[in-house]
Amino acid sequence: MMSLLISVLVPYGPGLAEYADVVLNRESDKAGVRPVIFPHWFHRVRYQCRVCHSELGFEMRAGANLVTMQDITDGQFCGACHDGEIAWSTENCDLCHSALPGTAAGIRGGHETLGPGNW
Amino acid sequence: MKIIYTHFLLYGSMLIMLVVASVIIPDNALYADPNAFNRLMKPPSERNPSPAQDGIHDPESAGVSSLQKPRQSFGALPKGKSGNYVDWVKALEGGDIAPRYDRDDPAAEPVIMDLNIVREVKGSMPNVVYPHKQHTEWLDCSNCHPAIFIPQKGANNISMASILLGEQCGVCHGKVAFPVSECRRCHSQVKQTTASMDKKASAQKEVTQ
Numbered sequence: 001m002m003s004l005l006i007s008v009l010v011p012y013g014p015g016l017a018e019y020a021d022v023v024l025n026r027e028s029d030k031a032g033v034r035p036v037i038f039p040h041w042f043h044r045v046r047y048q049c050r051v052c053h054s055e056l057g058f059e060m061r062a063g064a065n066l067v068t069m070q071d072i073t074d075g076q077f078c079g080a081c082h083d084g085e086i087a088w089s090t091e092n093c094d095l096c097h098s099a100l101p102g103t104a105a106g107i108r109g110g111h112e113t114l115g116p117g118n119w
Numbered sequence: 120m121k122i123i124y125t126h127f128l129l130y131g132s133m134l135i136m137l138v139v140a141s142v143i144i145p146d147n148a149l150y151a152d153p154n155a156f157n158r159l160m161k162p163p164s165e166r167n168p169s170p171a172q173d174g175i176h177d178p179e180s181a182g183v184s185s186l187q188k189p190r191q192s193f194g195a196l197p198k199g200k201s202g203n204y205v206d207w208v209k210a211l212e213g214g215d216i217a218p219r220y221d222r223d224d225p226a227a228e229p230v231i232m233d234l235n236i237v238r239e240v241k242g243s244m245p246n247v248v249y250p251h252k253q254h255t256e257w258l259d260c261s262n263c264h265p266a267i268f269i270p271q272k273g274a275n276n277i278s279m280a281s282i283l284l285g286e287q288c289g290v291c292h293g294k295v296a297f298p299v300s301e302c303r304r305c306h307s308q309v310k311q312t313t314a315s316m317d318k319k320a321s322a323q324k325e326v327t328q
Contacts, residue, residue: 016174018167018189019202020295023175034177037170040295041203042187048218048229050259055222060262060290080222094182103175107294109202 019109023099026066035099040107056080062107166204167193202297208253218257231255237308238277246308 018041025035043052052058056077059065065077072079073090081087088095152158167189170176176183189203196216197209210216221227236249254263264270267290275287282289282299293299 016161016165016168016172018173021173021175034180037175039186039189041189041205042192044207044218044257044295045192045216046218047222048220049257049262050229051219051222053262054259060267062285062294086222092182094180095185096182098170098176098180098183098186100175100177108175 017108021108022062023103023105023108024067025099025103025105027068028097028099029102033093034097034101035103035105036096037099037103038096063105199297201300207296208256211256229256232260240306243310245303245306245310247305248308249305 018039020040022038022040023035024038028035053060058077067077069090071077072082075083078096079090082096083089084091168174169188169190170183170186171178176186193203193205197206197213198204199206211218219225219227220229232251232255234251236251238247238249240246260270267287268275277287279299281287282292285294288305289299297304
């Protein structure tokens with residue numbers, strides 16, 4: 001209930017998040033864990049867009065990807081790299097599941113303004 | 120009785136919402152002074168916040184302090200005007216970053232296509248020059264074609280309205296690539312209008328006189 005209230009109140013937070021932080025929350029809140037924050041900027045320093053958006057099968061559009069822990073432990077999506085060898089494994093829950101409970105899914109960070117013209 | 124109960128529930132939940140809001144939303148420029156100059160603009164000190172202060176990470180989560188801070192990563196990269204305040208194209212071209220083209224093979228090279236598409240636009244706004252080069256340095260053809268753009272001349276009806284709604288260029292620009300506030304990075308080809316030609320002619324006339 002509390003998380004629902006927060007999500008209604010703060011649909012896009014105070015707008016301070018880093019540009020291109022992606023919140024994944026299709027399953028997390030339902031499952032009682034913190035939503036995932038995927039820092040897109042961190043990953044683009046290390047991999048070109050095509051690695052995740054072609055090789056790993058992530059759709060280009062926000063909200064078009066349903067990623068489950070089952071997929072990840074099977075080596076799909078995030079699990080292609082987050083396997084304990086290339087990047088940290090799924091045992092480190094709180095490194096990915098790090099958002100405030102109830103944070104709505106979507107791409108955050110916006111632009112410079114915090115007002116209604118924010119895109 | 121039922122109505123009173125409903126009211127109690129409604130106002131009670133509103134009170135909880137207010138309490139929650141005061142906890143969640145920090146005292147920032149949003150509410151400090153409604154008449155402050157540029158109250159909606161982020162001052163430089165608030166750009167690239169660290170995860171614990173960015174408003175979406177849970178500072179109580181044990182892992183948050185271990186995450187890389189954006190400023191640690193961006194310090195050495197060429198500066199940009201908006202977004203992450205990093206010029207990602209320059210960073211890639213200048214070798215400041217070397218993102219892998221292939222997950223496993225660090226030596227794999229991207230297939231770069233050097234083809235500019237000029238799109239004439241309405242009014243006095245400069246035409247758009249779309250460079251395939253800078254895009255194929257990051258992306259595969261299949262990332263955009265055919266789902267986002269039909270790979271055929273004249274087949275795509277692009278508008279700023281749809282870009283702002285997150286379609287077409289807006290699938291990336293405004294979300295992960297530089298935002299549309301940087302008009303002239305796309306609208307870069309100044310038009311030869313009658314007015315500009317007249318201006319040029321009169322300037323030449325002045326020189327000759």
